């Protein structure tokens with residue numbers, strides 16, 4: 098990989114830790130880009146060389162081919178690496194591209210993997226369906242019981258995979274305690290940090306080796322791209338970048354350009370998300386037609402104290418269980434005006450999904466998922482209007 102991520106002096110200063118300035122200005126490099134206030138979109142697949150000598154031995158920092166590195170993608174990677182306090186970041190064509198390439202940098206044939214029960218569905222499918230084909234075994238843990246984790250460690254355990262808060266169930270893991278155990282046994286750790294975003298949680302500073310994100314959600318922020326990113330030490334990222342080069346799931350230049358634009362507003366979007374999320378969660382918890390709300394920012398959340406130790410804020414994706422039958426819950430979702438029925442989250446628009454999955458009592462206990470669970474993403478629309486919308490439809494539920 099071209100050593101294109103060498104920070105310039107201004108980047109280094111910003112990378113010291115002002116998230117707002119990193120999002121707004123890291124990578125601007127006006128002198129390099131003719132004074133353009135927005136870094137340009139390098140929509141090209143290759144770069145040409147001035148001589149055969151240069152072609153054979155490119156000067157560090159030279160770009161060659163866009164499956165390996167691209168100047169626009171490079172700026173996006175530097176921004177996320179600085180936000181996560183990592184040495185490097187490697188961007189992908191999707192969150193799943195980043196997740197699979199990062200896990201495969203840590204596991205190999207004959208190895209063993211430990212992952213949390215609540216991991217994102219397709220990540221779980223990768224573990225259950227793909228691992229047997231490459232000779233890797235796996236154990237799922239709740240992630241909230243350190244003794245259970247210790248008992249799951251085998252001599253050939255290579256990777257512990259976390260997602261905190263997890264998908265749908267929003268369970269949290271004590272990141273510092275788990276990475277301390279992993280280091281004792283020389284096991285690599287990977288965490289999906291999509292829910293909190295790098296604004297509200299920085300797992301690399303808590304001992305995690307690799308942090309992965311979907312960029313399709315909060316980082317992109319406008320529901321107009323699918324992308325992903327992994328970050329960590331230069332050593333880990335070299336392995337991840339090698340996987341990207343071979344698997345070929347490189348983030349495209351236009352997606353990178355849009356992600357840079359999305360990141361300029363990431364800190365203020367997340368401030369708005371946190372304020373709206375807390376208001377909506379509190380409203381739901383007090384509503385007579387709601388059985389239970391699962392939101393990391395509410396003291397009623399089973400892992401609230403873990404969250405308080407490692408999150409500096411909360412996103413606006415939450416789950417709840419309305420009262421009434423599944424038919425009534427479906428009708429509740431169908432009646433909403435502002436919450437659109439759709440997967441994904443992290444954009445400007447409010448969304449809702451209704452689970453048709455009927456978890457067994459054991460799955461309910463271990464994964465924290467329940468029948469007729471509803472997941473909502475509170476978007477950036479007027480919060481009063483969103484609450485009024487939820488209220489009008491909840492009130493119509495018949496018991």
Ligand SMILES: *Cc1c(COP(=O)(O)O)cnc(C)c1O
Pocket residue numbers: 191192193194217264289291292310311312313314323324325441
């Ligand atoms: C959406 C999502 C992913 C997958 O990202 P894609 O960009 O869709 O591949 C991974 N983790 C979490 C928590 C997600 O919500």
